Structure formats: C-alpha cells, structure tokens
Amino acid sequence: MEDDKFYELVDLYRNPEHYGKPSKYNYSENGYSPSCGDKFSVYLDIEKGIVKDASFDGKGCVISTVSMSKLCSFLIGKPLKEIEKMELKDIEKLLGIEDISISRVKCATVGLDAVKKVYKEVKDS
Amino acid sequence: MDNMDIEKIRKDFPILSKKINGNTLIYLDNAATSQKPSAVIDGIKYFYENINANPIRSIHGLAEEATKAYNDARQKVAAFINADPEEVVFVRNATEAINLVSFAFPFKEGDRVSTTYLEHHSNLLPWLRLKEKGINVDIVSISDDYELDMDYYKQLPKNTRLVAVTHASNVTGTINDVKEITRVSHEQGSLVLIDAAQSIPHMPFDVKDIGADFIAFSGHKMLAPFGIGVLYIKKEIAENLKPFLTGGEMIKDVSLSKVIYENIPNLFEAGTQNIEGAYGMGLAIDYLNDIGMENIEKYENELTSYLYEKSKELKNVDIYSGKSKRFNGIFSFNVVGLHSHDTAYLLDKKGIAVRSGFHCAQPLIEDRLKLDGAARASLYFYNTKEEIDTFINELNDIAGKYGRR
Numbered sequence: 001m002e003d004d005k006f007y008e009l010v011d012l013y014r015n016p017e018h019y020g021k022p023s024k025y026n027y028s029e030n031g032y033s034p035s036c037g038d039k040f041s042v043y044l045d046i047e048k049g050i051v052k053d054a055s056f057d058g059k060g061c062v063i064s065t066v067s068m069s070k071l072c073s074f075l076i077g078k079p080l081k082e083i084e085k086m087e088l089k090d091i092e093k094l095l096g097i098e099d100i101s102i103s104r105v106k107c108a109t110v111g112l113d114a115v116k117k118v119y120k121e122v123k124d125s
Numbered sequence: 126m127d128n129m130d131i132e133k134i135r136k137d138f139p140i141l142s143k144k145i146n147g148n149t150l151i152y153l154d155n156a157a158t159s160q161k162p163s164a165v166i167d168g169i170k171y172f173y174e175n176i177n178a179n180p181i182r183s184i185h186g187l188a189e190e191a192t193k194a195y196n197d198a199r200q201k202v203a204a205f206i207n208a209d210p211e212e213v214v215f216v217r218n219a220t221e222a223i224n225l226v227s228f229a230f231p232f233k234e235g236d237r238v239s240t241t242y243l244e245h246h247s248n249l250l251p252w253l254r255l256k257e258k259g260i261n262v263d264i265v266s267i268s269d270d271y272e273l274d275m276d277y278y279k280q281l282p283k284n285t286r287l288v289a290v291t292h293a294s295n296v297t298g299t300i301n302d303v304k305e306i307t308r309v310s311h312e313q314g315s316l317v318l319i320d321a322a323q324s325i326p327h328m329p330f331d332v333k334d335i336g337a338d339f340i341a342f343s344g345h346k347m348l349a350p351f352g353i354g355v356l357y358i359k360k361e362i363a364e365n366l367k368p369f370l371t372g373g374e375m376i377k378d379v380s381l382s383k384v385i386y387e388n389i390p391n392l393f394e395a396g397t398q399n400i401e402g403a404y405g406m407g408l409a410i411d412y413l414n415d416i417g418m419e420n421i422e423k424y425e426n427e428l429t430s431y432l433y434e435k436s437k438e439l440k441n442v443d444i445y446s447g448k449s450k451r452f453n454g455i456f457s458f459n460v461v462g463l464h465s466h467d468t469a470y471l472l473d474k475k476g477i478a479v480r481s482g483f484h485c486a487q488p489l490i491e492d493r494l495k496l497d498g499a500a501r502a503s504l505y506f507y508n509t510k511e512e513i514d515t516f517i518n519e520l521n522d523i524a525g526k527y528g529r530r
Contacts, residue, residue, distance in 0.1 A: 006471070007526070007527075010463070010467070010527055014462070014529070034483075037483045037487070037490075037497050037498040039497075060464065060497075061464035061465075061466040062463075062464060062467045063466075063467075104466075104470075107466065
C-alpha cells in the first residue's frame, strides 16, 4: 500500500461514517479479530430483506474500522442477500487496495463475517 | 560489552542480513521468538543426517546415539538452570508445561491457586479453567508502576496450594522478585510455579537459588527450534503428581488390569518426543554458554537503558513499559491515535519487526492498562544501538505524520 493511500485511510479511520449505535435497528452481531484485538458490533435495520440502515461501533485498526464503515455504506438500500456472495476481494474493492497482507485479512473481513451471521439469522428465521 | 563482539555474533545469525521491504531487517520481536544461529540450524541438519532414530525404545547402535543425544540435551538444560537431569521434563513449550502442572497437581475442591494480572495467557488460562473443578483462583493485582502486590504473598489466603507467577512480564517488562515470593509462599505451605519464558533467555538462572517447585520455559525464545520447551519439577515433590498424558515410554509395567508408571522425567514424556528439538536446544545452550549469560544480561541492560534514554526524543508516543524497579528489554508503546497494528505495519515498511495487539495478555492490556492493544519492541543480545537509533527515528517519523492527541 502506498503511503498516500494509507494516509487517506487513517483520515477515514479517525471520523468513520456510520459510526455509533442507532436508536432503531432489528439485527445486531459482534465481530472479533483476536490478534488485533478488534471488537465491533454491527447494527442493521432490515425491512422485507432490504437494508434500510447500517451502522457499527467498537474499536479496531485502520483496516478493520474503514472496511466496517465502507461495508455499511455499501449495504444501505441493498438487499441483505448481497452479502451472501461477498468475499475478501469485494472488501478490498471497497477499500480501494489490492494487497491486503495475510496478517490483515481478518481485520478486513471482520465486518463481512458479522453481517454474514446476520444474514444467516434472517434466512433461518 | 567488552566480552561481546556483536558484529561477530550477528554473522552467526543468517536471517539478520535479510531484506524486508527493501530495508535490512531490524528484528525487535524477540519476546515472541528469537532468531537462530547457524550452530542450531546446521545442527538440526546434522541430527537427521547422522543421529536420527527413535531413542530409548530401540537398542540398535543408531538408536543408542539418539538416546545419548537426547540425554545429553537434558543434561545441558539441567546444568544451564542448575537442576538435576531427572528434574527436567521436555515439553512443547511453556504453555504445555503450565497446562501439565494444572492437570498433574493433586488439587482438591476448595483449594486455592493464585496467578497475577501480569501474566501471559499461558499462566492464566490453565488456572482459570480449574474453576470448573471447584478450585478458587486469585488474581494478584499490580500497582501503577506495574509492581506486584507483595503484601498479598506475605499473607496468602487459606488453602492456597500453588502460587503461579511470571518472572518477567512480556508487556511491562517487570522483573518480579520470584525468590522472595517463593520464600514467603513456602513458609505458608504453598508450592510455587514460575513462568520463566521471558527471563531464562536473558539472564543467569539458578533453580536452587530461587527455590521454586515448577519452572516453565520455551526453547524457541532462547535460540532453539520451535516445539521444544522445559518443565522443571523439583525432585522432592514429583512423586505426588499424577501423569498428564499416558502412552508410550512412560511406564514400567503394563497389563490390562494394572499400570505402573515410570519415574520423572519419563513419566511426563509419553510418546515419541521432539528429539530434534531437544538436540537443537542443547546446541542453543552451548551457544549461549559460549557468550556467557552474565555477559548477555549486562549487554542487554545497556541496550535497554539506551533504548529508554533515546525514547525521550519521541513525541506523540505513549510508553507503557519500564516503570517497575527492575525491567528487561521490553518496550511497549502506542503512537497516539493510531492502532498498534497500524503502527507495526508502518514500521514493517521500514524493515522493523515489532509485535502489536494484546500480546496474549488481554486482561492486563484491556482491563488494567485500559488499552485496545499496544505495539512492542523487544531486544535480544544480537541487537545493536544503531538498530535502536533507526527504530526511534522511524517511530518518530510515523508519530509525526500520524500521531494525534
């Protein structure tokens, strides 16, 4: 990753979009990346399978925080089902970087894993 | 320092000339694992080309050589810590050593065991799990200078059977007075286990002087290969312990109705052991002895003082280690406003390897220090003042660019 790109991500990390626990949501899940110590909660307001609102709170590194934030932006207004086929490379696309190193994969996918858990819950119910 | 030729020593470690992201590696993650000298790396090859067979069991000539190599390694470890060879049990690492004690120790419901806030998970989780068996677990608190509450040890709670404590913290660097803790615990009838994973690689260590009953350490933090570690068990208490794993080569006699177990150390070495690892650990000890543990301790103390002195140049960096009366070459820090993983990533771009995250000491970092992680530089005797200069300069650059109050 180029220094400029990292600097840009640090800016997003300091003031992430969709940060904070909302007053209205009907699904919530936790995400962990134990080596980093990342701990997040994601809150989704889902109506007829569509993500009306998405937000998150918790603490983590630049990669996990920004990927959480970007994932929330991406999901709002879309069918939750979209998450089913999403994988690491989709998160990389949202972040605008292509070279997530092996030790940071869990950071990048912490939000993805949490939203997938919500999807499973919604599907099973 | 007079007795140590660092340039010559560094040539013994091939990996130290490796390039990382275009820069020569500056390896400051020694508390996680040490690098290996050629004597150990080549020795492993020699073992497989000349000695390899299953020791103890088979009686052919090659197996006898393997048995001899294994016994020699045990003797080297014993001499290194001033123990008797039968007091040295080979295990995978300090984690396995401590788990072994948590299973083998004859705890009864209502007994107490104590551990501390300073511990690595390896000396915490095996004890916390004993709660399921009705054993009470006390966690000794620490001061804001990361010193253990020594008053606790002066008056142990009733029914305390075992006091478990680390010799040196892998986060704060605190070196605990384990000799005194052992003395007062013994006076009150409790046995003592010491996690010496962060101390034995760095200083002379004498089990008879300290007097503890169990001592756990890992080979890979002291130049030996991965997967070999040691549990020292004091001879006098060994007969009260139950076996941990059962199976091959830990018995005297077996029938389907009765099993007579071996004595220590074999009692605790079920199955074919990591002979290559033990052999490599013997070679690592030879290497350390050639330099001399007193010299290593003295040089590392100089390096540590230098690092803390240089750290005064840092701006926008919080430092968490090095506040206790005695501490080792551990430097835990954060760039203000930056997660430790991101700091480690930025240092790595300059070829500087540091650890980040919880360091397997989550209750200490999260509950006690109130952090969501820390970066850590940790020294060994092959590090230099020049490397420390580079580390401090690069860290200052990162803190200048990204650090925010």
